[in-house]
Amino acid sequence: METRQDAVTGTIGCAAAVLGALAGIAVWLPYGRRSLSGAFEGETAPVVFLLGLPVMALGGATAALAVLAAARRRRRLAAGLAAATAALAAFGYAFDVLAAPQALQDCGSPC
Template sequence: METRQEAVTGTIGCATAVLGAFAGIAVWFPYGRTALFGAFEGETNPTDLWLGLPVLALGGAATAVAVLTAVQGRRRIAVGLAAATAALAAFGYAFDVLAAPQALQDCGSPC
Protein backbone atom coordinates (compact mmCIF):
# COMPACT_ATOMS: atom_id res chain seq x y z
CA MET A 1 0.00 0.00 0.00
CA GLU A 2 1.05 3.49 -0.72
CA THR A 3 1.69 5.78 2.20
CA ARG A 4 0.39 9.30 2.47
CA GLN A 5 3.89 10.74 2.00
CA GLU A 6 4.38 8.85 -1.28
CA ALA A 7 0.99 10.10 -2.49
CA VAL A 8 1.93 13.68 -1.67
CA THR A 9 5.31 13.27 -3.39
CA GLY A 10 3.62 11.87 -6.49
CA THR A 11 1.14 14.72 -6.57
CA ILE A 12 3.94 17.26 -6.24
CA GLY A 13 5.80 15.52 -9.09
CA CYS A 14 2.76 15.63 -11.37
CA ALA A 15 2.11 19.27 -10.53
CA THR A 16 5.75 20.09 -11.21
CA ALA A 17 5.59 18.39 -14.62
CA VAL A 18 2.43 20.27 -15.55
CA LEU A 19 3.89 23.61 -14.45
CA GLY A 20 7.08 22.85 -16.39
CA ALA A 21 5.06 22.05 -19.51
CA PHE A 22 3.16 25.33 -19.12
CA ALA A 23 6.47 27.16 -18.74
CA GLY A 24 7.68 25.56 -21.99
CA ILE A 25 4.48 26.62 -23.74
CA ALA A 26 4.92 30.15 -22.37
CA VAL A 27 8.42 30.25 -23.87
CA TRP A 28 7.07 28.95 -27.20
CA PHE A 29 4.04 31.25 -27.40
CA PRO A 30 5.69 34.48 -28.73
CA TYR A 31 7.43 32.53 -31.49
CA GLY A 32 4.43 30.34 -32.21
CA ARG A 33 2.03 33.25 -32.45
CA THR A 34 4.19 34.95 -35.04
CA ALA A 35 4.71 31.74 -36.98
CA LEU A 36 1.06 30.67 -36.99
CA PHE A 37 -0.72 33.95 -37.58
CA GLY A 38 1.72 35.32 -40.11
CA ALA A 39 4.21 38.07 -39.72
CA PHE A 40 5.29 39.57 -43.01
CA GLU A 41 2.74 39.37 -45.83
CA GLY A 42 0.75 36.76 -43.91
CA GLU A 43 3.40 34.04 -44.20
CA THR A 44 2.76 31.19 -41.77
CA ASN A 45 4.91 28.33 -40.55
CA PRO A 46 2.78 25.40 -39.29
CA THR A 47 5.93 23.35 -38.65
CA ASP A 48 6.44 25.52 -35.61
CA LEU A 49 3.22 24.14 -34.14
CA TRP A 50 4.06 20.49 -34.90
CA LEU A 51 7.69 20.64 -33.77
CA GLY A 52 8.15 23.65 -31.52
CA LEU A 53 5.24 23.23 -29.16
CA PRO A 54 5.85 19.55 -28.25
CA VAL A 55 9.61 20.04 -27.91
CA LEU A 56 9.25 22.98 -25.54
CA ALA A 57 6.39 21.46 -23.56
CA LEU A 58 8.29 18.18 -23.06
CA GLY A 59 11.51 20.04 -22.37
CA GLY A 60 9.85 22.23 -19.75
CA ALA A 61 8.29 19.21 -18.03
CA ALA A 62 11.55 17.21 -18.11
CA THR A 63 13.53 20.15 -16.75
CA ALA A 64 11.08 20.77 -13.90
CA VAL A 65 10.98 17.11 -12.90
CA ALA A 66 14.79 16.89 -13.14
CA VAL A 67 15.10 19.79 -10.69
CA LEU A 68 12.54 18.19 -8.38
CA THR A 69 14.32 14.83 -8.37
CA ALA A 70 17.68 16.53 -7.79
CA VAL A 71 16.24 18.36 -4.79
CA GLN A 72 14.84 15.06 -3.47
CA GLY A 73 18.30 13.49 -3.73
CA ARG A 74 17.65 11.10 -6.61
CA ARG A 75 20.76 11.96 -8.58
CA ARG A 76 20.61 9.18 -11.21
CA ILE A 77 17.06 10.00 -12.22
CA ALA A 78 17.92 13.71 -12.31
CA VAL A 79 20.92 13.06 -14.56
CA GLY A 80 18.77 10.94 -16.89
CA LEU A 81 16.13 13.66 -17.11
CA ALA A 82 18.83 16.27 -17.70
CA ALA A 83 20.13 14.12 -20.57
CA ALA A 84 16.60 13.91 -21.99
CA THR A 85 16.33 17.69 -21.75
CA ALA A 86 19.66 18.06 -23.55
CA ALA A 87 18.48 15.69 -26.30
CA LEU A 88 15.28 17.71 -26.71
CA ALA A 89 17.31 20.91 -26.85
CA ALA A 90 19.57 19.42 -29.53
CA PHE A 91 16.51 18.35 -31.52
CA GLY A 92 15.05 21.83 -31.14
CA TYR A 93 18.23 23.53 -32.31
CA ALA A 94 18.59 21.09 -35.21
CA PHE A 95 15.10 21.83 -36.49
CA ASP A 96 15.14 25.48 -35.39
CA VAL A 97 11.84 25.24 -33.53
CA LEU A 98 12.02 28.83 -32.30
CA ALA A 99 12.64 30.30 -35.71
CA ALA A 100 10.61 33.22 -36.90
CA PRO A 101 8.85 32.90 -40.26
CA GLN A 102 11.29 32.95 -43.17
CA ALA A 103 10.20 36.40 -44.33
CA LEU A 104 11.39 37.94 -41.08
CA GLN A 105 14.78 36.29 -41.35
CA ASP A 106 15.48 37.17 -45.00
CA CYS A 107 13.87 40.58 -45.15
CA GLY A 108 16.99 42.57 -46.03
CA SER A 109 17.38 46.36 -46.15
CA PRO A 110 13.76 47.49 -46.77
CA CYS A 111 12.75 46.13 -43.38
Protein backbone atom coordinates in the same frame (compact mmCIF):
# COMPACT_ATOMS: atom_id res chain seq x y z
CA MET B 1 0.81 -0.22 0.30
CA GLU B 2 1.22 3.42 -0.63
CA THR B 3 1.73 5.88 2.17
CA ARG B 4 0.55 9.43 2.43
CA GLN B 5 4.08 10.68 1.85
CA ASP B 6 4.26 8.79 -1.47
CA ALA B 7 0.96 10.34 -2.54
CA VAL B 8 2.19 13.83 -1.67
CA THR B 9 5.46 13.22 -3.53
CA GLY B 10 3.56 12.01 -6.60
CA THR B 11 1.28 15.03 -6.50
CA ILE B 12 4.27 17.37 -6.27
CA GLY B 13 5.88 15.57 -9.21
CA CYS B 14 2.75 15.91 -11.34
CA ALA B 15 2.43 19.58 -10.42
CA ALA B 16 6.09 20.17 -11.30
CA ALA B 17 5.62 18.48 -14.69
CA VAL B 18 2.52 20.53 -15.48
CA LEU B 19 4.16 23.80 -14.39
CA GLY B 20 7.27 22.96 -16.42
CA ALA B 21 5.18 22.21 -19.49
CA LEU B 22 3.31 25.49 -19.04
CA ALA B 23 6.62 27.33 -18.72
CA GLY B 24 7.84 25.70 -21.94
CA ILE B 25 4.65 26.74 -23.72
CA ALA B 26 5.02 30.28 -22.35
CA VAL B 27 8.53 30.46 -23.80
CA TRP B 28 7.28 29.11 -27.15
CA LEU B 29 4.19 31.33 -27.38
CA PRO B 30 5.78 34.52 -28.80
CA TYR B 31 7.52 32.51 -31.54
CA GLY B 32 4.46 30.44 -32.29
CA ARG B 33 2.19 33.46 -32.54
CA ARG B 34 4.47 35.13 -35.10
CA SER B 35 4.82 31.93 -37.08
CA LEU B 36 1.12 31.15 -37.22
CA SER B 37 -0.12 34.66 -37.94
CA GLY B 38 2.31 35.14 -40.81
CA ALA B 39 4.86 37.83 -41.41
CA PHE B 40 4.80 38.90 -45.03
CA GLU B 41 1.84 38.29 -47.32
CA GLY B 42 0.35 35.79 -44.88
CA GLU B 43 3.36 33.47 -44.88
CA THR B 44 3.08 30.97 -42.04
CA ALA B 45 5.39 28.31 -40.67
CA PRO B 46 3.15 25.50 -39.38
CA VAL B 47 6.18 23.29 -38.71
CA VAL B 48 6.99 25.62 -35.81
CA PHE B 49 3.60 24.74 -34.32
CA LEU B 50 3.86 21.02 -35.06
CA LEU B 51 7.40 20.66 -33.72
CA GLY B 52 7.84 23.67 -31.46
CA LEU B 53 4.92 23.26 -29.12
CA PRO B 54 5.51 19.57 -28.27
CA VAL B 55 9.28 20.01 -27.92
CA MET B 56 8.96 23.03 -25.64
CA ALA B 57 6.22 21.43 -23.52
CA LEU B 58 8.17 18.17 -23.12
CA GLY B 59 11.40 20.07 -22.50
CA GLY B 60 9.81 22.18 -19.80
CA ALA B 61 8.27 19.15 -18.11
CA THR B 62 11.50 17.12 -18.14
CA ALA B 63 13.53 20.09 -16.90
CA ALA B 64 11.13 20.63 -14.00
CA LEU B 65 11.18 16.94 -13.11
CA ALA B 66 14.99 16.92 -13.29
CA VAL B 67 15.15 19.79 -10.81
CA LEU B 68 12.66 18.01 -8.55
CA ALA B 69 14.68 14.78 -8.69
CA ALA B 70 17.87 16.68 -7.92
CA ALA B 71 16.20 18.38 -4.96
CA ARG B 72 15.14 14.97 -3.66
CA ARG B 73 18.75 13.73 -4.12
CA ARG B 74 17.86 11.10 -6.72
CA ARG B 75 21.01 11.51 -8.76
CA ARG B 76 20.48 8.78 -11.35
CA LEU B 77 16.95 9.93 -12.10
CA ALA B 78 18.03 13.58 -12.22
CA ALA B 79 20.89 12.71 -14.59
CA GLY B 80 18.55 10.75 -16.86
CA LEU B 81 16.01 13.57 -16.96
CA ALA B 82 18.77 16.12 -17.58
CA ALA B 83 19.98 13.98 -20.49
CA ALA B 84 16.43 13.83 -21.87
CA THR B 85 16.17 17.61 -21.56
CA ALA B 86 19.48 18.01 -23.38
CA ALA B 87 18.31 15.65 -26.13
CA LEU B 88 15.09 17.65 -26.55
CA ALA B 89 17.11 20.87 -26.67
CA ALA B 90 19.40 19.39 -29.33
CA PHE B 91 16.37 18.27 -31.33
CA GLY B 92 14.85 21.73 -30.99
CA TYR B 93 18.02 23.47 -32.16
CA ALA B 94 18.46 21.01 -35.03
CA PHE B 95 14.94 21.62 -36.34
CA ASP B 96 14.88 25.30 -35.28
CA VAL B 97 11.59 25.00 -33.39
CA LEU B 98 11.76 28.62 -32.26
CA ALA B 99 12.22 29.97 -35.76
CA ALA B 100 10.08 32.81 -36.98
CA PRO B 101 8.61 32.78 -40.50
CA GLN B 102 11.24 33.17 -43.20
CA ALA B 103 10.09 36.70 -44.03
CA LEU B 104 10.84 37.82 -40.47
CA GLN B 105 14.24 36.20 -40.55
CA ASP B 106 15.28 37.71 -43.91
CA CYS B 107 13.72 41.11 -43.45
CA GLY B 108 16.12 44.02 -43.13
CA SER B 109 15.90 47.15 -41.03
CA PRO B 110 12.48 48.40 -42.30
CA CYS B 111 10.73 45.49 -40.60
